[in-house]
Amino acid sequence: MILRDALRVLIANWDGSYTVPSRTLYPHQWSWDSAFIAVGNARWSPRRARTELLSLFGAQWRDGRVPHIVFNPSVPEGAYFPGPAFWEARSPSGWATSGIVQPPVHALAVWRVHQAEPDTAFLARMYPRLVAQQEFLRAQRRGPDGLISIVHPWESGMDNSPCWDLPLQAVEPMPDGVRRRDLTHVSAAERPTDRDYERYVALARAYRDTGYRRACAFSVEDPLFNAAYGIAERTLADIAAEIGRDPEPHRAEAAATTEAMVRHLYQDGLFHPRDALTGCLVRSASAAGLVPLILPDLPREIANALIGTGLDLFGLKEGVLPSYSPAASAEFDPVRYWRGPSWINLSWLVWQGLKDRRPDLGAALAEAMIDLVTRSGFREYFGPHTLEGHGSHDFSWSAALILDVVAEHGLNGVPLTAREFGQQARTFGEAHHVGDQVPA
Ligand code: 2M8
Secondary structure: OHHHHHHHHHHHOEOOOOEOOEOOOEOOEEHHHHHHHHHHHOOOOHHHHHHHHHHHHOOOOOOOOOOOEEOOOOOOHHHOOOOHHHHOEEOOOOOEEOOOOOOOOHHHHHHHHHHHOOOHHHHHHHHHHHHHHHHHHHHHHEOOOOOEOEOOHHHHOOOOOHHHHHHHOOOOOOOOOOOOOHHHOOOHHHOOOHHHHHHHHHHHHHHHHOOOOOOOOOOEEOHHHHHHHHHHHHHHHHHHHHOOOOOHHHHHHHHHHHHHHHHHHEEOOEEOOEEOOOOOEOOOOEHHHHHHHHOOOOOHHHHHHHHHHHHHHHOOOOOOOOOEOOOOOOOOOOOOOOOOOEOHHHHHHHHHHHOOOOHHHHHHHHHHHHHHHHHHOOOOEEOOOOOOEEOOOOOHHHHHHHHHHHHHHOEOOEOOOHHHHHHHHHHHHHHOOOOOOOOO
16 A cells, blocks of 8 residues: 555656656755655666656756756746746756755665666766766865865755754845745745745855855755765765776775764764854754764764664654754754654665664664654655654655665565565556656
8 A cells, every 4th residue: 555655656746757856845856856766766667767867967067066956847937936037047958957956865876776677878877977966066065174065055955954043144134035935835834934035045046146156155064965975975986896987986085075074073972064164063963963874984983872862862762763853942843844853865864874783773763664654644744753744745755765665674564575566566657657758
């Protein structure tokens, strides 16, 4: 049932060459959403997963950046704000895009797709694009300590995490307010405040006005983003080896990133963001600080300390992972967007780092993710205590990543063989197939 429901969401949100995160709230292609969606689609339609990634990278800029939104020209400007008229950006291939990026989890997705159905031609096609994506970050975002900065909260993917409250104070809000579209679809109590939006838009406009070249009033080294950058290098080493390229430089870069993160972002059992403009650590209690568990070369004592914090501050034993610790009662909000609710993608990232180090806790997290969607459907996020769904309905990465969790962890404690899973999924998928347009 859960498999069929997940597939139904993914099929309904498919637009021919990519998947919209949500038909209502997010009617275009989003960068890290497409990576997570490809991880799930790899389990039943690797071809569709490859198409999703190729179509995203079809809008890559000449400088290597992969824009965080690729706009569908047939969706009206007013359907999403800020839309193409605001960003005024176009990829060399002619797509209207935004000018900012999101965490580079795409190499991981490419590798998962290849593992599901080996295809070295696909790897060879993606490799230079993934390398260019990393080179953009090194060229334009790397600071003297070897860490990558984000220049907008939207680049973190965890848009209104309490981590950004302090750094955002340096941003002057838009004086005349902004015309939001999100509140047409979701209750205001579950979305960022108007004041936050006024700052997001002012900051995006300022960055746009530099030609998308220079950081403005916000520049932060985020642990999730840097962990994604590090695991991308580690995965690029595997991809390089598979297609006869040299994996060593990627391994070295991954190791250097882990080391820089431990030296500069780690404190008292958790990774924290650092404000690159002031040099100050932004002490916080965000679950983003647990994501470096994904880095295989993280020193064992640091990994153990992170797991200890996961147990103490994030209730890891119970499984449901809040995006921000309820113990930080002044900032924690159980229903508002990235300020506390549980998200499937964040839980999945932490699960990746946990399942080999602590299989018991990994299993609890997997069960909790399955339980959340079984009770409340494929919602965008969930109350970590009530388990109620919030944000948009039929949300793509919640559906996709659950396919991946079920394929690996099984259902109701019963492991599904790859064959059983594939059969169930394919039978339903083929019956509801819509045409894929493979990008050139
Ligand atoms: C949310 O972000 C967009 C802006 O990019 C928004 O609120 O309008 C975030 O949850 C982000 O991580 C996600 O990629 C995007 C689409 O699902 O929605």
